[in-house]
Amino acid sequence: MDFSYSPKVVALRERLQAFMDEHIIPNDHLHHEQHAAMPDRWQPVPIVETLKPKAREAGLWNLFLPASHHGAGLTNLEYAPLAEIMGAYPWASEVFNCSAPDTGNMETIERYGTEAHKARWLTPLLAGEIRSCFAMTEPDVASSDATNIQTRITRDGDHYVINGRKWWSSGAGDPRCQVFIVMGKTDPDSPDKHRQQSMILVPRDAPGLVIKRMLPVFGFDDAPHGHAELLFNDVRVPVDNILLGEGRGFEIAQGRLGPGRIHHCMRAIGLAERALAMMCKRALERRPFGKPLADQGVMVDRIAQSRILIDQCRLLTLHAAWRMDTVGNKVARTEIAEIKVAAPDMACQVIDWAIQAHGGGGVTEDFPLAYMYKIARTLRIVDGPDEVHRFQLGRMELNKHRPPRNAGVGQGV
Known part of the structure; x- marks a missing residue:
């Protein structure tokens, strides 16, 4: 077991820390002040948007994405020390397009999505033009056991119809959020309880998708990111929006x-x-x-x-x-x-x-x-x-x- 950092990672750590020292740490108070003064807290914070082009120019963009020509191509071990540096200031990860749930969603779409999925959602996510949400947890069941999920994804011709209720759906409050990855049951009667669920891509503007409320955490609203309770009322999406196929959730x-x-x-x-x-x-x-x-x-x-x-x-x-x-x-x-x-x-x-x-x-x-x-x-x-x-x-x-x-x-x- 050799955990020493490769020359590539050493160089990235130095560049990332230099960026943090020059742009993130000195602007931490400004970030707080700008956000506090905004008439609508659910809009992007100006300093974050100002720094994103600088991060791209510095080659510090999409560092998280492994084995891909879109990112730095780092392994989990190589990316880990970079995540630590960014993590010291919670708002910093977004500057580098490395914040959750977008990171996991981008990896999911790249690994399991079709070329059409990638063109519609992955490309603008990688460019930082849109954001995303992951909707898995539900309020009506013990979600620590994900086999309890009750949201239904029912086939109807060339569409799937989604009905259910989710919460702690991170990222839903951001006005730039354009796609939701939703986990629900396509085959609730399958004898294999781990083959009952599927994941499907739902556009933000799909009729029947309702953000019921945003959920504060210990009094913090985490705007403009936020954590939402969502309602899916007969939400219809094309069959092609399923990821990998039914039962692969x-x-x-x-x-x-x-x-x-x-x-x-x-x-x-x-x-x-x-x-x-x-x-x-x-x-x-x-x-x-x-x-x-x-x-x-x-x-x-x-x-x-x-x-x-x-x-x-x-x-x-x-x-x-x-x-x-x-x-x-x-x-x-x-x-x-x-x-x-x-x-x-x-x-x-x-x-x-x-x-x-x-x-x-x-x-x-x-x-x-x-x-x-x-x-x-x-x-x-x-x-x-x-x-x-x-x-x-x-x-x-x-x-x-x-x-x-x-x-x-x-x-x-």
Whole structure:
């Protein structure tokens, strides 16, 4: 296992960090101020749009897309450190056209879409001209078990008719969102519960598609991106909009979610690194009871523990990325599950300690820590809650020690 960065990745990291230092970090307050002053928060933030052409000119565009002439052609292991750098500032990923759910949707359309799908939706997504939404989770069922999905996709001649209700459909609030990837059941009676579902492309202007409401997260609306509750009322789309064919939804989901979990986890590590830096700076500046916080044993201990936790999670995530690149997502499911639990939990802890170091200021919007905590805490639910991944990990570990099914046969046992 060699996690050293190739010369190509070293050069990209340097260029990306230089761009962050010149354009993202100095404009962080401007981004907040511009967004707060906008009469309509659901419109693109000007500084983001200003920086996108600069990122393209710098060759820092669509870095996430593997094995493709459209992107940088990076492996999961190569892209991981770049995701970490971008992740420190949550609005930065969009500047490089590397933000969710567009990244996963672009990978899905490129991997599973037809040439017509690519021409209509992938090309403008890659150019940053439109945005997209992924609609899978539903409010009426326990969506931690995706086989519970109830949205129906019913064949009617040359069309599919979609009926159902989704929520936490990220990206739907953006006025540039033009396509939804929707997961629903085409064959609810199939004896194979993992062949009941399909994924289909739905244009934003399809009659019957309604954005019922936008859902705040811990009081943050995440505009102009947002998370929506959607209604599909007899939404008709051409049969050709199905991805791969009926019953392939779970197959697509597994291909889509693996790389996305690397992205999420590395961005969480980037957040944690920023929180640790803020904690250290605060500890050196503040003087309770006549001496710096940095002289308090508990603070030094938390800083040290944060360093350990971050480095552990980085190595764990890079290992998972390496396994995905070398043996594939299915074989690497143990490592993927491990990082999906470990990285958000780590980020929550480090950010929580940073909040504590900032006292009352830590829970206000004077500092970004409350918003950062919101992101990390939400990650413990999205793409499968901690409990599901732990349960899967526990079963896989137990299976290593179970006796073979036919053990003892013919031996008088």
